[in-house]
Amino acid sequence: MNKQNVTVNDLVQAATKFRDDRDWRQFHNPKDLAISLSLEASELLENFQWKDSAKSMEENEENIYEELADVLIYSLMLSDVLDVDLNEIVLNKLEKNARKYPVEKARGTEKKYTEL
Template structure:
C-alpha cells in the first residue's frame, strides 16, 4: 500500500464515521500527543535494555500506527505529503549538522 492509498483509506474511514468535524489541527495535535503518550507508557518503569514480549511488541505496533494515523490526518489537513516533509527535514538536518563532519 502506498501513501496515497493509505490516505484515501483513512479519509474514507473518517468520513464514514462522520468525524470530519473533529479533525481540526488542534484536536488532531491533542490526539497525536495522547497516542504518543501511550507509546511511552509501554516502556514506563522498564529498564532501558528491556526486551519486548510478543504482546508488548504488538501493543507498540498498534500505538505507533495510531500516532501515524493522526500524523497523516494532520498532513492531509495541511495539504502536505508526510514523506516529502520528512525528506525536506532530512535535507535540512544534513546541511545543518553534517557541515562540521566534512
C-alpha cells in the same frame, strides 16, 4: 487494500476513508488532531516506562505496534487536514537535518547539531 507496495498517499487515503465513513471529519481540526497525536505518542511511551527496550518489546509488542500505528494514523489525518504533501515535508526535513548533522561530524555521536 493490498498491503504490498502501499504508498504514503495510499495510507492517507485509507485513514481519511475510515474517518469519512464515520463522519468524523467535523471533529478533526489541526488543534485536536495534534492533541490526539501527542496523547497517542504518550500511550506509546507508557509501554517503555521503567523497563529497558528489550523487556518492553517482550511484554508489550502488540500494544507498541498498535500505539505506533495510532501515532502514524493521526499524523496522516493531520497532513490531510493541513493539505500538506507528506513526501515533500519529510524529504525537506531530512535535507535540513543532513545540513545540520553532516555525516563526518555526526556519525556515532549523540551530540546536538549546536555542539558538533
